[in-house]
Amino acid sequence: MKFVYDFHEGNKDLKDLLGGKGANLAEMTNLGLPVPPGFTITTEACRRYLRDGRHADELAGEIDAHLATLEQTIGRRLGDSDDPLLVSVRSGARFSMPGMMETVLNVGLTDASVAGLSRQAGGNDRFAWDSYRRLIQMFGKTVCDVPGAAFEDALHEAKAAKGVEDDVQLDADDLKALVTAYKKVFVEHTGHEFPQDPREQLDLAVEAVFRSWNADRAVLYRRQERIPADLGTAVNVVAMVFGNLGNDSGTGVAFTRDPASGEPGVYGDYLANAQGEDVVAGIRNTLALAELEKLDKRSYDELLRIMATLEGHYRDLCDIEFTIERGKLWMLQTRVGKRTAAAAFTIAAQLVDEGVIDLDEALTRVTGSQLAQLMFPRFDLSGDPVPLTRGVGASPGAAYGEVVFTSQRAVEVSAQGRPVILVRRETNPDDLPGMIAARGILTSRGGKTSHAAVVARGMGKTCVCGADEMTVGPDSLTIGSRTIREGDVISVDGTTGRVYPGEVPVRPSEVVQYFEGDLDPERANDPLVAAVHRILTHADEKRRLNVRTNADTGADAARARRFGAQGIGLCRTEHMFLGDRRELVERLILARTEADRDDALAALRPLQRADFLEILREMNGLPVTIRLIDPPLHEFLPSLEELAVKVAVAHEHGQRVEHDERMLAAVRRMHEQNPMLGLRGVRLGLVIPGLFAMQVRAIVEAAVALAAEGGNPRPEIMVPLVGAVQELETVRAEAEKIIAEVTGESGVRVVIGTMIEVPRAALTAGQIAEAAEFFSFGTNDLTQMGWGFSRDDVEGAFFWRYLELGIFGISPFESIDTEGVGRLVRIAAEEGRATRPGLKLGVCGEHGGDPDSVHFFHDVGLDYVSCSPFRVPIARLEAGRAAI
Numbered sequence: 098m099k100f101v102y103d104f105h106e107g108n109k110d111l112k113d114l115l116g117g118k119g120a121n122l123a124e125m126t127n128l129g130l131p132v133p134p135g136f137t138i139t140t141e142a143c144r145r146y147l148r149d150g151r152h153a154d155e156l157a158g159e160i161d162a163h164l165a166t167l168e169q170t171i172g173r174r175l176g177d178s179d180d181p182l183l184v185s186v187r188s189g190a191r192f193s194m195p196g197m198m199e200t201v202l203n204v205g206l207t208d209a210s211v212a213g214l215s216r217q218a219g220g221n222d223r224f225a226w227d228s229y230r231r232l233i234q235m236f237g238k239t240v241c242d243v244p245g246a247a248f249e250d251a252l253h254e255a256k257a258a259k260g261v262e263d264d265v266q267l268d269a270d271d272l273k274a275l276v277t278a279y280k281k282v283f284v285e286h287t288g289h290e291f292p293q294d295p296r297e298q299l300d301l302a303v304e305a306v307f308r309s310w311n312a313d314r315a316v317l318y319r320r321q322e323r324i325p326a327d328l329g330t331a332v333n334v335v336a337m338v339f340g341n342l343g344n345d346s347g348t349g350v351a352f353t354r355d356p357a358s359g360e361p362g363v364y365g366d367y368l369a370n371a372q373g374e375d376v377v378a379g380i381r382n383t384l385a386l387a388e389l390e391k392l393d394k395r396s397y398d399e400l401l402r403i404m405a406t407l408e409g410h411y412r413d414l415c416d417i418e419f420t421i422e423r424g425k426l427w428m429l430q431t432r433v434g435k436r437t438a439a440a441a442f443t444i445a446a447q448l449v450d451e452g453v454i455d456l457d458e459a460l461t462r463v464t465g466s467q468l469a470q471l472m473f474p475r476f477d478l479s480g481d482p483v484p485l486t487r488g489v490g491a492s493p494g495a496a497y498g499e500v501v502f503t504s505q506r507a508v509e510v511s512a513q514g515r516p517v518i519l520v521r522r523e524t525n526p527d528d529l530p531g532m533i534a535a536r537g538i539l540t541s542r543g544g545k546t547s548h549a550a551v552v553a554r555g556m557g558k559t560c561v562c563g564a565d566e567m568t569v570g571p572d573s574l575t576i577g578s579r580t581i582r583e584g585d586v587i588s589v590d591g592t593t594g595r596v597y598p599g600e601v602p603v604r605p606s607e608v609v610q611y612f613e614g615d616l617d618p619e620r621a622n623d624p625l626v627a628a629v630h631r632i633l634t635h636a637d638e639k640r641r642l643n644v645r646t647n648a649d650t651g652a653d654a655a656r657a658r659r660f661g662a663q664g665i666g667l668c669r670t671e672h673m674f675l676g677d678r679r680e681l682v683e684r685l686i687l688a689r690t691e692a693d694r695d696d697a698l699a700a701l702r703p704l705q706r707a708d709f710l711e712i713l714r715e716m717n718g719l720p721v722t723i724r725l726i727d728p729p730l731h732e733f734l735p736s737l738e739e740l741a742v743k744v745a746v747a748h749e750h751g752q753r754v755e756h757d758e759r760m761l762a763a764v765r766r767m768h769e770q771n772p773m774l775g776l777r778g779v780r781l782g783l784v785i786p787g788l789f790a791m792q793v794r795a796i797v798e799a800a801v802a803l804a805a806e807g808g809n810p811r812p813e814i815m816v817p818l819v820g821a822v823q824e825l826e827t828v829r830a831e832a833e834k835i836i837a838e839v840t841g842e843s844g845v846r847v848v849i850g851t852m853i854e855v856p857r858a859a860l861t862a863g864q865i866a867e868a869a870e871f872f873s874f875g876t877n878d879l880t881q882m883g884w885g886f887s888r889d890d891v892e893g894a895f896f897w898r899y900l901e902l903g904i905f906g907i908s909p910f911e912s913i914d915t916e917g918v919g920r921l922v923r924i925a926a927e928e929g930r931a932t933r934p935g936l937k938l939g940v941c942g943e944h945g946g947d948p949d950s951v952h953f954f955h956d957v958g959l960d961y962v963s964c965s966p967f968r969v970p971i972a973r974l975e976a977g978r979a980a981i
């Protein structure tokens with residue numbers, strides 16, 4: 098096992114082992130781009146360290162060997178007092194986790210080597226002392242957990258003592274004094290001196306990077322982003338180059354295209370005479386990258402050439418970190434860049450136009466969750482609201498909410514169910530919980546590459562940053578003479594960067610309007626809409642899974658059809674028993690004689706028939722799966738407690754309330770300890786004579802009526818909660834009689850099938866398929882019963898703990914548990930089809946619209962997924978992606 102790779106030895110496909118940063122540094126090195134030499138310690142070394150609590154035995158020797166090679170290449174020894182080599186020690190995991198883990202720059206500087214560094218820089222003492230104080234600060238914070246504020250306070254004092262505002266106004270002597278102050282801070286917090294052995298610095302920094310994998314904020318970020326917890330991080334050791342050597346030096350970040358819109362061009366930020374994280378942290382205001390052309394045309398031109406090389410090589414938008422040291426350009430990082438959802442679609446379509454990728458590949462470059470983001474509404478500005486201020490639109494979306502100024506308040510207020518906008522000068526990784534809780538994020542500093550921007554884009558959260566007219570205090574913000582306090586409402590537009598006072602109304606997204614078929618003609622050529630259309634059309638051509646919708650009303654059915662639904666996979670009938678009709682249901686339940694009951698059923702039937710006719714008409718020509726009544730009947734009755742009190746009060750007043758008394762008795766009789774596992778679904782149909790028959794008759798009558806109008810009804814009757822074939826056979830026998838009787842000569846064909854949602858049904862699917870023409874997996878109940886927990890009870894009660902412990906990485910109600918519940922689906926699909934080869938298989942749980950689950954259902958070989966109307970385009974896209 099090899100734990101250390103020179104940059105020459107790696108390549109971009111080794112991300113699992115070298116992390117994204119290391120793999121791409123190797124790739125750039127091998128492309129002949131100017132990358133400072135260095136090596137990567139593998140993620141495997143990190144996993145070993147985290148597992149065993151110490152390094153693998155071979156590691157130290159391998160680091161020695163690679164360090165020796167690096168020293169030879171550069172011609173300097175690490176931390177040498179006359180002519181020191183300095184290195185950066187940089188984290189870099191498989192997946193980019195911006196700002197989550199640690200990096201230490203200038204490793205190798207000591208009291209002895211600081212003078213050597215100054216000589217290297219042509220007698221630049223200021224630079225040498227500045228680099229040293231940065232090392233102590235970063236090393237102290239990262240490696241030894243010294244609170245950052247302790248260093249910042251010392252820096253403040255130094256500036257105040259001198260009466261200056263900016264770091265660059267401190268001269269060599271000031272910085273030398275600051276180093277002394279920092280070393281004191283270091284000793285105070287750690288109990289030992291700042292290490293003067295360069296190799297010890299290196300080793301401690303490597304260990305700290307390994308440990309940072311499990312820092313709280315990294316753990317939280319991974320959970321949010323669904324990144325597995327056991328990957329570990331690689332560590333890159335890179336020879337230092339210096340952007341802080343003067344005004345002919347600097348550091349910057351760049352994108353090969355606009356990461357927000359996808360437009361090709363020059364995008365990025367540059368900061369002269371600065372090192373490392375100064376740009377990303379938004380500590381000083383940066384220049385637009387285009388300005389670099391004026392400052393240093395040669396480096397600028399070379400950077401553009403390299404950007405073109407990288408885009409051609411990766412065939413995608415890349416983002417880049419670079420540093421210029423005295424007019425010499427160095428590449429410090431690249432990766433296929435994060436982008437907004439809109440940019441993902443437009444870039445993919447543009448790359449197809451440019452002949453760089455084909456449509457199949459374009460489909461792999463976008464995701465269902467990106468499409469979901471594009472379906473968010475945006476602000477309606479027709480009322481011409483006057484903006485409070487504006488900043489950089491860093492992550493699109495329209496969000497309004499109460500202003501809060503701390504991460505903690507964001508969490509508290511949003512826990513009370515109120516939307517919040519988190520306002521900060523700039524964010525840092527400690528703000529992550531508040532960023533997750535907030536609807537939107539607003540900062541006064543930093544650009545599109547600041548921490549706030551990068552993290553918000555990753556989370557798909559609305560963000561405006563760099564609103565620099567705004568002054569953010571501890572509990573208010575001011576813009577000119579205007580003050581906004583905690584609790585005031587503002588609206589933040591992450592697309593335009595505008596911030597409005599109060600709540601601005603929102604309007605639907607153009608992508609939704611396009612689906613609805615009512616997009617303004619002038620917006621029909623919108624590049625985003627065109628890209629979505631093109632890629633989704635290609636997904637439709639590729640996918641094997643059909644996509645249906647869950648819809649209970651004609652209006653929902655019609656909308657879903659516009660969104661591309663190929664039928665209804667689940668029409669619930671229970672809402673049809675609520676409202677005015679509740680009284681009829683009560684009559685049914687309270688019926689004392691057969692005649693009473695028949696009266697109630699007869700009154701319900703025409704109402705049901707009208708419901709079904711409307712839906713079948715909207716879905717004319719497409720299959721419509723109607724589920725017979727499912728929930729426990731007591732859900733249609735008043736609450737036991739309320740009724741008991743009402744009757745008791747009446748009795749106290751000596752009144753007789755006959756109806757209420759009868760109702761109370763019925764409610765008592767039907768009260769269940771575990772309604773989820775009680776009298777519901779097929780059990781109801783078997784216990785209450787005539788109930789299912791009434792529904793079946795109404796369905797068939799509606800179909801016959803539609804056929805008489807010249808329509809093409811395709812009803813499918815679905816029996817819920819079946820656990821044994823005998824249940825289904827009993828219902829089927831009765832239904833078939835009614836079907837035969839009602840359809841007569843109409844030519845209407847009615848299909849009968851069942852839900853598979855009880856584990857026993859999945860395990861006896863071979864038998865059940867004898868009586869079923871289709872299966873529809875009810876994965877919500879199958880998950881509840883498979884795990885033995887009730888969704889309503891567990892999600893708030895203990896799921897957080899399960900997620901924290903990693904018992905599951907994501908709630909099994911959100912994304913199907915492929916190993917357990919998914920196995921039940923697999924077994925039922927195989928055994929059902931063994932009995933009845935043409936058996937149609939679908940899924941109608943909420944998983945039908947979840948991207949990961951769609952891929953699973955594709956793999957299992959289902960015929961269709963069914964999901965809510967708004968998820969239909971997402972399922973279409975993911976089904977296409979699954980088929981590539």
Ligand code: ADP
Pocket residue numbers: 133184185186187188195196197200202335336337338339340372373374375377418419420429430
């Ligand atoms: P992150 O993953 O947070 O971006 P990096 O490891 O990329 O962290 O490092 C943080 C900053 O330090 C970046 O701006 C990077 O360009 C700079 N940096 C890293 N290594 C070097 C180096 N060898 N020389 C100069 N600057 C460096």
Ligand code: MG
Pocket residue numbers: 196197198199200
């Ligand atoms: Mg970092």
Ligand code: MG
Pocket residue numbers: 418430
């Ligand atoms: Mg970086």
